[in-house]
Amino acid sequence: MTSELGIVDHLYEAAVVPELWKEVLERLCGVIGVRAGALLTIDTSGGIRSIVTDAYQPAYQDYIDSGQRYPNVRPRRGLQLHPHRFVPDVDVATQEEMDQDPIYTQFLRPHGFGSTAGTAVLSPTGDTIVFDSAKLMAEGPLSRRETSRLDRYWSDFARASLISQRLGLKAASAATEAMQVIGLPAASVTAEGRVVSINGMFEALSPRILFGAFDRVSLADRKADRLLSSALAGLDATAVRSIPIPGDHGLPALVAHVVPIRRAAHDIFTRSAALLAVTPIVPPEAPLAELLTGLFDLTTAEARIARGIASGMSVEAMAAQTSLSRETIRTQLKAVMAKTGTDRQADLALLLSSARPIPGAPG
Known part of the structure; x- marks a missing residue:
């Protein structure tokens, strides 16, 4: 098993510098004792972007080349049956189903992999983000006890992967570019709530989001603003990092996500402590x-x-x-x-x- 020290920081570093996801995937796989992992983003038309560890690359490339026509029911079942958890395949499919599934019989087992585990996150745009890992057949099946070691990181994984998904799994070269590419109202801020960089979508949320003296950002809703202040003050602890902003006068409710800026991400967001991204909750594009x-x-x-x-x-x-x-x-x-x-x-x-x-x- 790998050391879990610093995994949360690595997740938030990779959120903004997606090239680091391979290293993060290897660490997550190490927590549950497997050798292969992948991060996939699947858009509503079926298009796939991916980052894959070296051990998984041959099997995954084989699947991309000739197996995408085969449906994979496990992410959808995981969302339905075991939300915000990392689960082994035996929790979402029967042994008979796996024995008849071409993904197993034609791509995983021929490359030596016997069992899988993962989780799925549904983005507000309807895209699906999937973490997939695989264990060698000779090492036996994955158990719920093993995958549960990752559950403590689910919320951080979801926030980090959502930001990476919006960036298209490609790092922006500068804060201004990142603010434009992310496609959500977003700002980078200091720990005191002062705006360092911002996009027009975020500015357009005024007067629900306010800008005061010294460019300090605040939320018009008092309870939400208290949660924001607490989240920024507790970036190094376990403070609430997702903040509901109630709808008002026909405007949709919002969820503000405070994503800490860690390590190499400071190369892009200089002087910033966090990325503040806002998701409108508007049916039918609202998250689950x-x-x-x-x-x-x-x-x-x-x-x-x-x-x-x-x-x-x-x-x-x-x-x-x-x-x-x-x-x-x-x-x-x-x-x-x-x-x-x-x-x-x-x-x-x-x-x-x-x-x-x-x-x-x-x-």
């Missing part, structure tokens, strides 16, 4: 409730509560469904509201109500 809850750093239990609220379930109904006490459900619900900056159950439901189903998934 699972994506939102994952980005808010919820635990698995808290995410289950959030999905229940998004589905209109009461505390009593969730208690009955999970065999937990109402007091336990209420405690978890309070934690969810604290992390999402909401004060009332109705506000949380409104925040999550823009979620849409996974394309092609059964209703």
Whole structure:
């Protein structure tokens, strides 16, 4: 197993310098004891961009050359069944399905790989981001116990990979170029919230986003602004890094993502401590409730509560469904509201109500 020291910093470094993803993938693979990994972004038309570790390159290239016509159901099932988790293939497919799947029989097993694990992130644009890893047949199958070692990094992986996906997995050469290419309202800021660079989409969010003395950025919504200040002050800790901004006067709700600028990323964003990117929540291009809850750093239990609220379930109904006490459900619900900056159950439901189903998934 590889050392996990500094993995979060490496994730945020690669967010802005995508050439570093291969090294990050190797470290993530090392955490679960596998040798091969890939980061894929799949657009709505089926186009694929990828970064692949050296050990995976022959099998992956073989698949790209002659196997893309074969559907891969595992990322979609992972999104549906195990959101914001890294899961082994046995959690999303039966052994019989894998034995009959051409991806296994024609591309993985001929190159010596027997089992896989990964996760999927659905971007607000509808593109899918996939982390895929593979273990050699001689080393036995991957287990949930092994892949769970990565779960603590899911939220950071999601934020970092979303930024890389917007950059097209190619680093910008300067802050101005990055601000334009990212395709979202974005600004780079200091730890004190002072703007260093900005794009026009971010400026256009005024007056919901305010610019004060010394170019300090703030949010018009007071609760959201407090969360922003806390996130910037806690960049080296575990502060909330995704901030809900309520809709107002017909304007859509927003989610602001505070992405720390780490290491080599400072070569692009000089003097900046964080990238502040804003995602509008506008159906039908809104992210899944699972994506939102994952980005808010919820635990698995808290995410289950959030999905229940998004589905209109009461505390009593969730208690009955999970065999937990109402007091336990209420405690978890309070934690969810604290992390999402909401004060009332109705506000949380409104925040999550823009979620849409996974394309092609059964209703």
